Amino acid sequence: MFAAARPLTALFISYALLILANGLFTTLLSIRTKLEGFSTEWVGFLMTAYYLGMFLGARYSANVVQRAGHIRAFAALASMVSVSPLIHSIWVEPVAWLFIRLIDGFCIAGLFVITESWLNARADNKTRGSILALYMVTNFTASGSAQFLLPLADPKSFELFSLASIVFSLSLVPLLLSRANAPVPESPDGMSIKPLLKAAPAGFWGCVCAGLITSAFFAMGPVYGQDIGLSLDQISVFMAAGIAGGMLLQVPIGRLSDRVERRLVMASVSLGSAFAAAFMVMLTSNGNTDPTLHYTGVFIYGALSSTIYSLAAAHANDWSDPDKLMQTSSGLLIGYGVGAIFGPTVASFSMGQLGPGGLFGFVTLNCLLLMCYAIWQSIRAGQSREKMEFVLQPSAPFASEELLQSAQEAAEPVQEITAEPVPEAPRDEAFQA
Numbered sequence: 001m002f003a004a005a006r007p008l009t010a011l012f013i014s015y016a017l018l019i020l021a022n023g024l025f026t027t028l029l030s031i032r033t034k035l036e037g038f039s040t041e042w043v044g045f046l047m048t049a050y051y052l053g054m055f056l057g058a059r060y061s062a063n064v065v066q067r068a069g070h071i072r073a074f075a076a077l078a079s080m081v082s083v084s085p086l087i088h089s090i091w092v093e094p095v096a097w098l099f100i101r102l103i104d105g106f107c108i109a110g111l112f113v114i115t116e117s118w119l120n121a122r123a124d125n126k127t128r129g130s131i132l133a134l135y136m137v138t139n140f141t142a143s144g145s146a147q148f149l150l151p152l153a154d155p156k157s158f159e160l161f162s163l164a165s166i167v168f169s170l171s172l173v174p175l176l177l178s179r180a181n182a183p184v185p186e187s188p189d190g191m192s193i194k195p196l197l198k199a200a201p202a203g204f205w206g207c208v209c210a211g212l213i214t215s216a217f218f219a220m221g222p223v224y225g226q227d228i229g230l231s232l233d234q235i236s237v238f239m240a241a242g243i244a245g246g247m248l249l250q251v252p253i254g255r256l257s258d259r260v261e262r263r264l265v266m267a268s269v270s271l272g273s274a275f276a277a278a279f280m281v282m283l284t285s286n287g288n289t290d291p292t293l294h295y296t297g298v299f300i301y302g303a304l305s306s307t308i309y310s311l312a313a314a315h316a317n318d319w320s321d322p323d324k325l326m327q328t329s330s331g332l333l334i335g336y337g338v339g340a341i342f343g344p345t346v347a348s349f350s351m352g353q354l355g356p357g358g359l360f361g362f363v364t365l366n367c368l369l370l371m372c373y374a375i376w377q378s379i380r381a382g383q384s385r386e387k388m389e390f391v392l393q394p395s396a397p398f399a400s401e402e403l404l405q406s407a408q409e410a411a412e413p414v415q416e417i418t419a420e421p422v423p424e425a426p427r428d429e430a431f432q433a
Contacts, residue, residue: 011118014175016138018171021167024167025085031235046098145240151236205370207309207312207316213308215344273308281360
């Protein structure tokens with residue numbers, strides 16, 4: 001794994017710092033909005049703006065990369081997003097924050113697209129699995145570690161916002177000082193959901209559900225912790241537990257789905273996620289504030305729910321036309337993005353009406369609906385289709401079209417690929433060491 005990723009060390013370090021800063025800033029902002037007296041519904045609007053920006057960025061930031069090259073585009077987008085925490089700390093205005101979060105989402109998605117397309121360009125069928133696994137480990141480790149930066153200062157002050165800005169800025173350094181050649185930018189491809197809806201509707205709606213519940217948890221999880229009376233340190237552990245759980249069952253459930261009808265595995269995982277979320281609702285309704293029980297419940301929930309996206313993507317690959325894999329990738333991206341846009345808003349209204357338990361009540365309902373739909377599709381459509389091998393997919397970040405394509409290619413028969421370096425984009429020459 002490490003031998004294959006060694007040429008990409010600078011890129012992985014920059015990406016880890018980016019995820020670390022973004023994880024800190026996202027959780028911090030949810031906490032700060034409540035401290036500033038914003039309503040729970042308004043917190044949902046802010047996070048919806050962020051995911052809307054990510055959706056737009058995942059689609060259109062490729063134009064920025066094509067125009068400026070990978071390194072210049074990364075520098076520009078990271079510089080823009082590093083300014084955001086400072087603006088938030090000095091300009092506390094809901095409407096202004098809404099607009100800034102939209103820009104943040106666009107920039108973050110663009111940075112993901114740059115990172116993932118770079119990984120895709122530098123990987124071949126022999127190394128792609130190792131590189132993707134390291135990418136996922138980087139995702140979960142940096143996201144989880146970010147939560148433990150929260151207790152370093154008071155969220156009411158500017159220190160944590162400044163820290164997030166500093167780490168965002170530091171993410172530029174390894175990549176800009178690297179001698180690695182950037183890949184040649186490619187023209188962005190179109191996006192469509194029609195082929196996916198026709199071939200594997202359970203895969204599409206599984207991605208929608210994953211987007212709904214994942215965005216809702218990351219956006220409203222800190223607010224949930226505040227509302228049930230957890231301290232700042234405990235909120236950090238609570239969020240970290242949910243993220244850490246995401247790595248636990250990815251491989252075992254994925255391998256199980258290679259042997260058992262995938263839609264039934266998806267239904268079982270959805271049912272387990274619903275039970276875990278219902279347990280969280282029960283704790284809240286009973287007024288139980290024992291942190292250990294909340295940590296345990298959210299860890300189990302994270303372990304199960306994080307596999308939904310991977311299972312949906314694997315099922316979509318099983319049933320899609322092998323000649324239309326990019327359209328399948330686009331459909332998965334659209335499904336996840338639509339869910340991520342609406343998840344925070346609906347969850348925030350649920351919390352506003354039902355209290356903190358409304359977050360996991362919303363999750364429970366979505367998981368039960370997906371379970372019923374997956375079972376119905378399995379019975380209706382049958383299972384007479386040869387499976388592709390299960391491939392790990394990151395479920396917490398907003399996956400880009402390029403990474404989905406690389407994951408799909410990894411399931412194809414291995415072909416010999418020449419190891420000649422990809423020529424560097426001319427626009428990036430000024431940044432090479």
